[in-house]
Amino acid sequence: MRIDLRPVHDSDLPVFYRQMTDPEAVRMAAFTPPDPADRSQFEDHWKRVRSGALVRTVLTDGDVVGNVAVYGEPGEREVTYWVDRSHWGRGIATAALRALLAEVPERPLYARAAADNAGSLRVLEKCGFRVTAHASGFANARGEETPEVVLRLEA
Template identity: 60%
Template sequence: MIYLREVRDSDLSTFWEHLSDPAAQQLAAFTGKYHYDRGLFDSHWAKIRSNPENLIRTVLADDEVVGHVSVYGPPDEREVTYWIDRAHWGRGIATAALTALLELVGTRPLYARAAADNAGSIRVLEKSGFVLTGHDKGFAQARDGEIDEVILTLN
């Protein structure tokens, strides 16, 4: 069973393990400096958790913390993001978690971005109702260069 709950302090060590996985970073491509430094990670999470405009939830599968999902950004540019532990990919968890998050958020449109070659993430977003609305290029720290990305919108 997949469900969401509010983030607890005890979740952060597990999130660190997920976010610092080099193979997952490579696929996600768009990482931040906090993916590589535990001190920056802790500061980043303190900041985003203290912002009441961010909706962040822990993803649980059969009572195991397997990732997180969130909505953030200004009202007219709200964006979703998620990260599921690589050991749990391919089981529908990201789709179920994102669908549950979208039920909590009445704001539309919502936006998402993904590396253009990240077919799994794009598939999750499309299953959740997002449609491809644009293309862009961006610097992907995990790949140390500029890559193609897609922009998806949920109206």
């Protein structure tokens, strides 16, 4: 299995939309837009992301399977990623995040994940992130306050 990153193409957006409206994936991610199915909100989000973040499409054997990004202000930049649920558990998110981190020499970097999202926490820890704090925030996908973990990647 070959995993590559490339800049986001307009043709990737319908794939991302389908992935980001998968109810099980949305629930696991927890901290999502209020209505992931709102197409205009999705389009606005991606317009902002593509103009202000380093964002890459994740390809597995040439197929679009997700995205990975670094965003935010210097000194507070965070990573984020999304992999199609049908590809979970195959090391794709870990490989994609490692490849992105190789493109971004800046440290520290931060990440957040729902405390019960064991898969995402494993990805982050395999990539060198360490837990620095525990917090709680309103998770739109769950409709309730949800514990989250804050992680940091040092130089």
